[in-house]
Every structure is written in C-alpha cells, then in structure tokens.
Amino acid sequence: MNTFKIKPVVYFDTDSIKYLNNLKEKKSLIITDPFMVKAGFINKVTDIFKNNNVEYKVFSGIRPDPPVEVVAEGVKEMISFKPDVIVALGGGSSIDATKSILAFTMKILKNNESGYKRPLFIAIPTTSGTGSEVTSFSIITTGNKKVSLIDENLIPDVAILDASFVKTVPGRITADTGIDVLTHGIEAYVSNKASDFSDALAEKSMKIVIKYLPEVYKNGDNVEAREKLHNASCMAGMAFTNASLGINHSMAHILGGTFHIPHGRANAILLPYVIRYNANLESGECTKTALRYRDISKFLGLPSSTVKEGVISLICAVNVILGLTNTPKNLKEAGIDRQEFVSKLELMAEVALEDRCTPTSPRIPSKEELITLFKEAYGD
Missing domain, CATH: 3.40.50.1970 (Rossmann fold)
Structure with missing residues (x-):
C-alpha cells in the first residue's frame, strides 16, 4: 500500500x-x-x-x-x-x-x-x-x-x-542551494518510491529552478524570482520526504562530511555523473530510469525525440546551469587535493553504500561502481 x-x-x-x-x-x-x-x-x-x-x-x-x-x-x-x-x-x-x-x-x-x-x-x-x-x-x-x-x-x-x-542571500549560496533543489526534484522523480503525487511536486519544482535560478543568481533583487525559488524548495522537500532520494545524496553526504564542501555544491558536481550512471545507456537497454530522465527533458522543453537524446539533454542542461552559476564542474575544480581524495576514496564509497538514501536509488550500485563514480566526478 x-x-x-x-x-x-x-x-x-x-x-x-x-x-x-x-x-x-x-x-x-x-x-x-x-x-x-x-x-x-x-x-x-x-x-x-x-x-x-x-x-x-x-x-x-x-x-x-x-x-x-x-x-x-x-x-x-x-x-x-x-x-x-x-x-x-x-x-x-x-x-x-x-x-x-x-x-x-x-x-x-x-x-x-x-x-x-x-x-x-x-x-x-x-x-x-x-x-x-x-x-x-x-x-x-x-x-x-x-x-x-x-x-x-x-x-x-x-x-x-x-x-x-532570502532576498539578501549571496549569489554563491543562492546557486548552491538552488541546485540542491533541482537535485531533490530529479532524485525524487526517478526514485523507486516515486508516485503520481511526488511526481507532480518534483516536476513543478524543477521547472521553477530551471526558469528562475539563473535570474536570481544574476539579479538577487528580483523578489518574484526569490519567492518562486523559495516555494520550489518547499515543494521539492514535500516530494522527496515521500519518495526519498538516491545515490547523488548518499555520495554528497560523505563528500561534504569529509571535505567540507557545501551540501548543495557537492550535489551539483555529482549530478551529471549520477544521471549518466543511473540511465545506463551503455547497457543498450531502454531502462525505466532512462525513460524517466527523458520525461524530465520533455517537460523542461529540452530536445528528447529519443530516450538517449533526452538523457543527454538533461545532463547538458545541468552543466549549463553549473556554468551560468559559476559552480565547479568537478571535484578538482572545487579544490579537493587529489592525494587526500584517493586516500579516502574506498571509505567514502563504503559509507555512501550504507547511506539511508541508497535503497531508493533507481539503480543500486556496488562499492566498486561508487568508487568509479567518485573518480569520474573528481576530473582529470
């Protein structure tokens, strides 16, 4: 039930x-x-x-x-x-x-x-x-x-x-928290506990973030945009408290705890890599999760004539948001030392695997897959 x-x-x-x-x-x-x-x-x-x-x-x-x-x-x-x-x-x-x-x-x-x-x-x-x-x-x-x-x-x-x-929140914090809202919406929408009710709230929150976050980042005095983002944050919260989240948050939790990266920024950096992993286009199968990502691209007005195009469009859209808000696109850009990162990689994967957000991820990873994802998110 x-x-x-x-x-x-x-x-x-x-x-x-x-x-x-x-x-x-x-x-x-x-x-x-x-x-x-x-x-x-x-x-x-x-x-x-x-x-x-x-x-x-x-x-x-x-x-x-x-x-x-x-x-x-x-x-x-x-x-x-x-x-x-x-x-x-x-x-x-x-x-x-x-x-x-x-x-x-x-x-x-x-x-x-x-x-x-x-x-x-x-x-x-x-x-x-x-x-x-x-x-x-x-x-x-x-x-x-x-x-x-x-x-x-x-x-x-x-x-x-x-x-x-929130009208005087600095641009950097606005970006970090706004992309956190986007991550909440996306993860709730593809969660294995998603429902029609959580979908509706997740969808609306994502649409608002895509439309208003770049504007608020550029012009923090836009009161209407501030109010919209504030409402979107709440709606995404309602969605994920019912549908839960996934490995994006599992990884962000330990990443933030280990290297003290703001939570929203950690989620933002990980998001394109997690979407690609969850969609699993390399398998050659049209997974349910890939279809859900394509649905997101559709209602966001992104190119999505095929499932593959929809998934790639969503990843590109996230990367555009990162660029518009001057958010690091990998962990290396975020200032994490490579040697320290490598030394803590295995432990981070173990903790992320046991995180309470992992069971509702649409694709349950192995420890080795989480290590690979962390490495990809670090960058060259």
Whole structure:
C-alpha cells in the first residue's frame, strides 16, 4: 500500500512571518545560528514575541553541518527551558539541528517520565534549498561522517516561507542551494518510491529552478524570482520526504562530511555523473530510469525525440546551469587535493553504500561502481 503525506501547514509570500502573531503558546525557544543574530534577522521573530508577551530564549550555537556536540548543547537548553513552542530559524543546518534536538529531548524526557509534551515546531527557512521545513530528514555530523535521521516525528508542524528572509542571500549560496533543489526534484522523480503525487511536486519544482535560478543568481533583487525559488524548495522537500532520494545524496553526504564542501555544491558536481550512471545507456537497454530522465527533458522543453537524446539533454542542461552559476564542474575544480581524495576514496564509497538514501536509488550500485563514480566526478 502506497502513502503520501504532507504534514506542515505552510504559510508563504512576503510577510508570512506575521503568522507568529497568532500563537497561543507563550514560551518559545528560538534555535538559530550566530549570523541570524548578528545580521538582525532574528529581530523579525523576537519583535513579534515581545509585542505579544511571549517569553523566549535564544540558542544560537548552530554551525554548518551541525555536529552531534552542538545538538547535545541544544538538548540541554530544551530540557532546562521546556518551551511549548520551538522556532528553527535559518538554513538547512539550523532546521536539521532543531529536529535532532527535539527528537533527543523528547526521548530523554519520556524516559524520565517528566510529563513534558512535544512543543509546537515552527520552521522558518532562510535559504531556498534544503526543503527541511517539510521533511522527515535530519542530517547531523559525527566525526567526518554525516548521519541521516529519518522519522515522521521530525517534520515541523508549521513552515513559514517568507521571502524577505532570502532576498539578501549571496549569489554563491543562492546557486548552491538552488541546485540542491533541482537535485531533490530529479532524485525524487526517478526514485523507486516515486508516485503520481511526488511526481507532480518534483516536476513543478524543477521547472521553477530551471526558469528562475539563473535570474536570481544574476539579479538577487528580483523578489518574484526569490519567492518562486523559495516555494520550489518547499515543494521539492514535500516530494522527496515521500519518495526519498538516491545515490547523488548518499555520495554528497560523505563528500561534504569529509571535505567540507557545501551540501548543495557537492550535489551539483555529482549530478551529471549520477544521471549518466543511473540511465545506463551503455547497457543498450531502454531502462525505466532512462525513460524517466527523458520525461524530465520533455517537460523542461529540452530536445528528447529519443530516450538517449533526452538523457543527454538533461545532463547538458545541468552543466549549463553549473556554468551560468559559476559552480565547479568537478571535484578538482572545487579544490579537493587529489592525494587526500584517493586516500579516502574506498571509505567514502563504503559509507555512501550504507547511506539511508541508497535503497531508493533507481539503480543500486556496488562499492566498486561508487568508487568509479567518485573518480569520474573528481576530473582529470
């Protein structure tokens, strides 16, 4: 029996942050990163809380690729303060960390039979990329390894998509996160758990990224394009939280954990190589996955008179996006040292093979095939 679930209530468009005026809860923990505090973005939240006499506390210790130690600090804050609402403000790292903080807090307090009830969970993304505000995924780091937590209880109750939080995001981050959205859409569409429902959301998100990402990268002041990308990120999140992802993310997780490449950039570099691998045109067979890639090319308006042409067109389109956004086309261009890369290649392949995104990949690789894919993505 197949299922499709959309849990959060989504408030979108500029000034949707005003939803916070409706909160009945009066004790809030805001979980964010130092930049959100320094840049004053947090004031958009705290000013509303002050006006409505909401008691609040700020935990601003979130770092990129949040390590388990930061999650532990957040858990201490949660247990001490016991809020009845938590607000995750920031990019994917802040929202993912909040999910893990909430999960571990509830487990600890449940074991202690404290009677503390799960707080209302509100996510306010400040980048247009991860879709974490509507997903059951949380990625945290332990050592050099990124660990995926997947549980429906991690999904926020409310998502606020206010484009005013993303209108000043730098071009480089806009590109990395935007291509991450494209990867989410593509992987959800070819996943072995894809459905008519996830397809619809994945398709729309891909169309938006292809149309608006180059424009936003070139002109960040385009408010309409910003709003479109913000919505696309959320839609792609809804698609992949139901259909899951594939080896593009499995490889990106360990690549980012090992070499600290931004997640979206790692996905972007890997994407053309993974599409080629999954399509498996060399086999001489017309695979289901190749047909799905051809379908993507069709609805994106790319040349696709044959399956092979459709697959190649999609790969070319991705490479064009990489070029337009000045994204490295291989890992060598991204600055990874060849000797260090080779020394960690086998371990990275082993970790990627065990990643929780791998089972839903349309083509399940061997360890040797993953090693080959990593090598191809490194470049000459």
